[in-house]
Structures are given as structure tokens and as C-alpha cells.
Amino acid sequence: MFNLLVKPTSEQKQFLAKVRAAMEHYFGDDQKRIDHALQVCRYAEELLTFIDADPVLTLTSACLHDIGIHEAERKHGSSAGNWQELEGPPVAVAILTELDADLAFITLVAEIVGNHHTARAVESPEFRIIWDADALVNFSDVLSYRSAEQVECILQKHMVTEPGLQMARQLFLNNRQDHK
Numbered sequence: 542m543f544n545l546l547v548k549p550t551s552e553q554k555q556f557l558a559k560v561r562a563a564m565e566h567y568f569g570d571d572q573k574r575i576d577h578a579l580q581v582c583r584y585a586e587e588l589l590t591f592i593d594a595d596p597v598l599t600l601t602s603a604c605l606h607d608i609g610i611h612e613a614e615r616k617h618g619s620s621a622g623n624w625q626e627l628e629g630p631p632v633a634v635a636i637l638t639e640l641d642a643d644l645a646f647i648t649l650v651a652e653i654v655g656n657h658h659t660a661r662a663v664e665s666p667e668f669r670i671i672w673d674a675d676a677l678v679n680f681s682d683v684l685s686y687r688s689a690e691q692v693e694c695i696l697q698k699h700m701v702t703e704p705g706l707q708m709a710r711q712l713f714l715n716n717r718q719d720h721k
């Protein structure tokens with residue numbers, strides 16, 4: 542549940558619900574992408590309880606961060622980060638324009654979506670939250686094969702917020718079966 546430092550108003554919650562519905566509609570039967578976006582949203586929400594950031598900008602960007610993946614695959618035959626960064630912003634802009642979001646807000650979301658695979662590309666707490674929330678989801682697939690020392694090293698290099706680093710340690714180090 543929401544436990545944000547800056548809690549969204551009921552109007553903002555309604556807007557966020559519309560963003561989520563639009564993302565789910567856009568991804569259609571691609572449940573894997575929908576689940577990923579929602580998982581990133583959940584971690585972003587958790588990070589928002591520790592980090593002072595705009596919750597609507599953060600959660601909208603979390604929901605739409607990978608929205609360019611279908612166009613990347615369709616046009617370039619690849620879901621590589623650079624293609625997603627290129628193809629994501631126009632889709633995010635179209636979705637948010639349809640929802641009557643204001644231009645300044647849409648521009649900020651598009652900036653995050655268009656840079657979310659580039660470390661430290663945007664200097665904002667909202668960008669850092671998306672970066673760490675995405676890593677918390679994606680690392681679950683890749684870190685289980687590494688030693689505890691390697692995991693600690695990767696996390697220290699990759700995570701860009703202190704709460705994100707602590708959550709990653711909790712997930713990928715403290716919960717390990719094998720402490721190699």
C-alpha cells in the first residue's frame with residue numbers, strides 16, 4: 542500500500558490507475574511485460590517511502606519505462622536498451638496526451654523513459670528510483686549464479702540510492718540459500 546512521503550491525492554491516484562490501464566491495454570496479451578512494469582511500480586512505491594521524489598512522476602515513469610519494447614522489436618528486431626530508449630518516448634507521449642496530462646509532465650516522463658537504460662543519464666530522484674526499481678526486478682534472474690562477494694560488488698556499482706542498495710542486499714544476499 543501507499544506509504545509515500547508525499548501522498549498522491551485521490552485525483553492523482555485516479556490518474557495513476559488510468560496510466561496503468563493504458564499500459565496494460567497497450568501491451569495487450571504480453572503479460573510478461575505487464576507483470577514486469579507492475580513489479581517495477583511496486584518497488585518504486587517502496588523506494589518512495591524512503592526517498593523524497595514526485596510520486597506521480599515516479600509511478601507514471603515506472604509504469605511506462607519499458608513501453609517502447611514492442612516498437613523496438615517490431616522496427617529493429619531487438620529489445621536492446623538503445624532501441625527501447627528511442628522508441629519508448631513517442632509511445633509514452635501518445636498515452637499521456639490521450640490522458641490529458643500536461644506538457645511539462647509528459648516531457649519529464651519522456652526524458653526518463655528515453656534514458657532508462659543509461660546510467661545516471663538524468664539527475665533526478667525520480668530517475669534514480671526507476672533505475673533501482675528496475676534493477677531490483679531484473680537482478681533476480683542474473684545474480685543467483687554469483688558468489689556473495691560478486692553480488693555485493695555488482696550491487697555497489699549498480700544501485701544509485703541507499704534504500705535501493707539496502708533492499709537489493711536484503712533480496713539478493715540475506716535471502717540466499719548458499720552464502721558462498
Ligand SMILES: [Fe+2]
Pocket residue numbers: 577581606607675
Ligand atoms: Fe524494465
